[in-house]
Amino acid sequence: MNAPNARASERSEKSKDAGVLVIGLGRFGSSLAMTLDRLGQDVLAIERSPALVAHFSDRLPIVEADASNPEALDQVGAKDFSIAVVGVGTSLEASVLITGNLVDLGTPQIWAKAVSAEHGRILQRIGAHHVVFPESDAGNRVAHLVSGKLLDYIEIEDGFTIVKMRPPKETQGFTIGQSKVSERYGVTIIGVKSPGQEFVYAGNETCISSNDLLVVSGHSDLLERFAARP
Template sequence: MIGLGRFGSALALELMADGVEVLGVDVNSDNVQALDGHITYVVRADATKEDVLRSLSVHEFSRVVVAIGSDIQSSILATSLLIKFGVEQIWAKAVSSQHGEILRQLGVRHVVFPESDMGRRVAHLVRFSMEDFIEVGDDFVLVKDRVPAVAVGKSLDELHLRRRFGVYITAVKRCDEPWQIAFPDTVLKPDDYVLVAGRKREAEAFTQLAREN
């Protein structure tokens, strides 16, 4: 993990929670001290220097995240070194469309835009008052929301959701029970939550029926 600001540190801690060993690198001593003892190994170092990265054996890693956001030049230099090393999988944080374009031109396949992606996501939550919203591709989304009244008491097979609304219900959650895969014979109840998949406009329109309950 190169860059241990808010994004990098949160990602590093989540990976640790999932049992992944993490090497964290940052030039800021405060960021390094904040994670000392919380991730596998953390070091204060300049990730734009090839000899520094080699001394940390970064060139031997198969997966590296460049989470530098405050210094675009450092982000690009560090990423260039990883590509030079032949690192198989690189994730890089971009703070602007221009930054992201440069990273893609370098050959980075996984470019992430944490701030703008979250902004778009929250905009949909605010506008439509849905429980959760995730874009998974061009014009395709997953939406978590309450069951619309039109679907209560009916099985998914009876509802003909694809034909009538252009969406699918992929999973159902009941009260304190865990999420369950939805099947054609699944009958929806008033207090259920559902995971709706479909194109953005159709999914949003379908979940708005829940507001009419």
């Protein structure tokens, strides 16, 4: 294991109880680590590739180490972190070994990237608390956007989804109460953004115009049906 950079050394002198350990600085791991760092979260990154360590050394607190080796994790003080994210996905063996090492350390929250359903099941079985599918989730989101009906799409859990969309013609010029969207389509308009105005939470008396943007929640199937209205 190579010596940590200056920011990583400073990081190691602080309490790590609320910190996040990010292992693997591919596209997913590096984006996550830099966003957390920008938000002021206490982050330490571990990467075994010397080239990636050199690339990110002036952007993140980083240590060059092989996290599939339990001794390397012990040397960086991984057991002191309350949250660890395993961003390694291309090597199934490395992903599983690293996650298993974190489980053995008793890390309270382990987030692990998976590249397939089978990979995700293995990670869950060995003790990962949260498994994420970045490529699958991104593909699912984009698939709902390419039709042009939806401007943004976030699936929360079990089909419950929040979308940003333009209002169907049948709602334009009417209040939410008058258009009876909830009764007719089973979805809820939770906010309205008019051009040049602040976002407002929607109520029955909120009037919708053709230029507004709607924030709507509900099951994905019902939202697709509502968004398909002319």
